[in-house]
Amino acid sequence: MSQVLITGGTGLVGDHLLRMLIQEKRVSGIAAPTRRPLADIPDVFNPHDPQLTDALAQVSTPVDIAFCCLGTTRREAGSKEAFVHADYTLVIDTALTAKKLGASHFLVVSALGASAHSPFFYNKVKGEMEEALIAQQWPRLTIVRPSMLLGNRQKRRFNESLMAPLFQLLPGNWKSIDARDVARAMLREALSPSQEGVNIIPSGKLREIAQGEA
Template structure:
């Protein structure tokens, strides 16, 4: 049985993943710190505070597996600084807190194109986030890099509205992927890791995992 921590549970991927965790018989404890309180869910400990770091600090029980589904855009965040805080600092904070509580496996949502040397701000921040997590030397670190995400959002993102039709017809890793499939692949990899150390899973491989083909 596993004790799990998840951040980003109010987001697109995190919402699907949380519902899957609740139904998963191999999971007997779920801590889901958030800024806004979640609706009551069976078996979910939901500390909440205006600052996610404060909610995260309230998680004190031992943890085996940590899922980080945090992610926004510069437009949604409001500034470069706010984006870095959400997609870098809070991700690193999640990992450090979970490691302190005994976690051995971190599964994190990154992005296709993540590269610390990228000239593109979004990809560069994602790449630096990955590098920071790798430097923590996890026993198991699973980094998933989905393409454009499909699924219902209460507030649709501008770029998704424009480019979603194109990404549906792109091949391979560029093809858009449903957030539910990303969550399913993350859970499968968490409960049965395919390798030790760092495992970076591109979007096409996530689809295979979700369909049970890998």
């Protein structure tokens, strides 16, 4: 039985994952700190505060596994600084909290093309986040890199709506992926005796794991 911490539980992937965790018999407890309170989510410890770091600080129960599904865009965040705070700082805060609480496996949603050396701001921040997590030397660190996510967002992203039909036609890792499949793959990885150390899973592999083909 595992105690779990999850941030980003109100997002596209995180919402699916949180509901899967609630139904998972091998999970004995869930802490899901959020900026705003969760609605219609039973049996979950949900400290909430507009400053997510303050909500994280309210979690004191030991955990075994931690998930971070935080993610936004520069447009949604409103500025480069706000984007870095959401997609880098808060991710690292989640990891540090999880490690302090005893977690041995950290799973995080990154992005296809993430690289600290990327000329693209979004991918560069994602890559820097990955490098910072790797530097923490987790016993198990799982980094998932989905392509364009499909699913019903509370707020539509114009660029994703425009590009979604194209990405559904692309091959391999570039083909868009359902957020539910990303969540399912993360849960399977978390509860399986996979390799220790750093495991980076590209989008195509996520789809295989979600469909039970890996």
